[in-house]
Amino acid sequence: AQTVTQSQPEMSVQEAETVTLSCTYDTSESDYYLFWYKQPPSRQMILVIRQEAYKQQNATENRFSVNFQKAAKSFSLKISDSQLGDAAMYFCAYRSLRDIQGAQKLVFGQGTRLTINP
């Protein structure tokens, strides 16, 4: 079974600075998807960014980018120019492609609580 590990329960960063959240995963599969989800306080979880394992290029969405190291099974999230609205729980998630036509089964990490200091 796949596992996802986020080793940083909490992180903090000064507004406008850059922060990197770590995620490692364990799998024997070669094709899969990885996701970062954001859960603001008392608000709904939303997708931040996704990465297909077969793509070598790191995904980027505005101020959010990932460092995907397939051999190391590492998938970190970098947030540039941090804003107060970035404060949230961030979850890393893994999606196997084995059951490609079935419903998605995401495996989540424990989450990292990010605080933005003004």
Add this chain to the structure above:
Amino acid sequence: ETGVTQTPRHLVMGMTNKKSLKCEQHLGHNAMYWYKQSAKKPLELMFVYNFKEQTENNSVPSRFSPECPNSSHLFLHLHTLQPEDSALYLCASSEQGLLGDNEQFFGPGTRLTVL
């Protein structure tokens, strides 16, 4: 209403009560999910419904009983719960596709407290 909605947002129940959580998605998706979110633990997938058929039951105790009457509605019926069942219960939906990369959209959750 847009997106994924859940009711109630907060629920306090005794161990002998019977209650139900409701989830509704307005996105035209064909897959729906129940997750349990406990403090300091990863989100746990409980149930998956694909085209109204249950395709996953992740070893969830029988005191949790899901129901999916149509592709837009999902219920979680609760009975004789334990205090350790207190958690945030999240509903999500997605559109199934061959590539399997479709985003899951989450509801706001129901904060459940079992006394």
